[in-house]
Amino acid sequence: MGRSPCCEKAHTNKGAWTKEEDQRLIAYIKAHGEGCWRSLPKAAGLLRCGKSCRLRWINYLRPDLKRGNFTEEEDELIIKLHGLLGNKWSLIAGRLPGRTDNEIKNYWNTHIKRKLLSRGLDPQTHRPLNGGGPFAGPQQQEAPGGATAAKPASSGDEGRSSGASLDEDRFPDLNLDLSISLPCHSPKRSPPSEPLAAATAAAAAEAEATTSTSSYTQPICLCCHLGFPTSDTCGCQTNTPNSQSHVYRYIRPFEEGQQHLNYSS
DNA sequence: AATTGCTCCAACCGCCAAGGT
């Protein structure tokens, strides 16, 4: 017996979303919250697959999305996190407030890959393309490593934790203390002067946590970790301290409205 | 101005894991 289709495909729209569809989806989620994606399209009066609704919401309609170009710091953070996590876009996105995994994946494929290649680095292994030494280039910050073995970065998390000590040796600016603890309660390990180190360390801990059975998490403000505690994207002031729905998710009040929506009409 | 080639990104597809029964 095969898998049942995620939805009835015979009577669903595909392709670009229209403004009306977006409004229906927004209105429904605003009223009922994110819930059962399978039943949402019918309930919301949308001729769409539940998956499609989810994707549209997460990647485009969510009010907490940050639009616009990636900053240089975001670039470097993505590179470091990719070296640490591989193609775990969702984990990487969890470290970049307001960015989605899809957005980061696209950005990686269109910009950062090229950037690394121009630096003479293999985008997957973060090692020199010329097959030089075991260290990835003259600038340590540009070679976060984690791929000491020539394995596909997308091959999963195995070996990540064991590679951490190597990372630490190779990249002293990275704080890779992987002990399972609460990064937000370790301010001395993540001083504002080292936002990237803090974020990557927290990412390493989270990557570790994803492969372990650790279930206790607490909210952490990425903006503070990134060194932007006073920026308008800092959510730690607005989030309820007890909110644990998404530990690392950047949240902005829904009522702030939608911005930069594109429609194919 | 028209055509061609390229870039970028929204959206789709298939697979997997978690949770429920």
Next chain:
DNA sequence: CACCTTGGCGGTTGGAGCAAT
């Protein structure tokens, strides 16, 4: 314990828009 449903993820693709010719 096996099966099923559902949500989530990463890889891939199609097409709109832009640049070059």
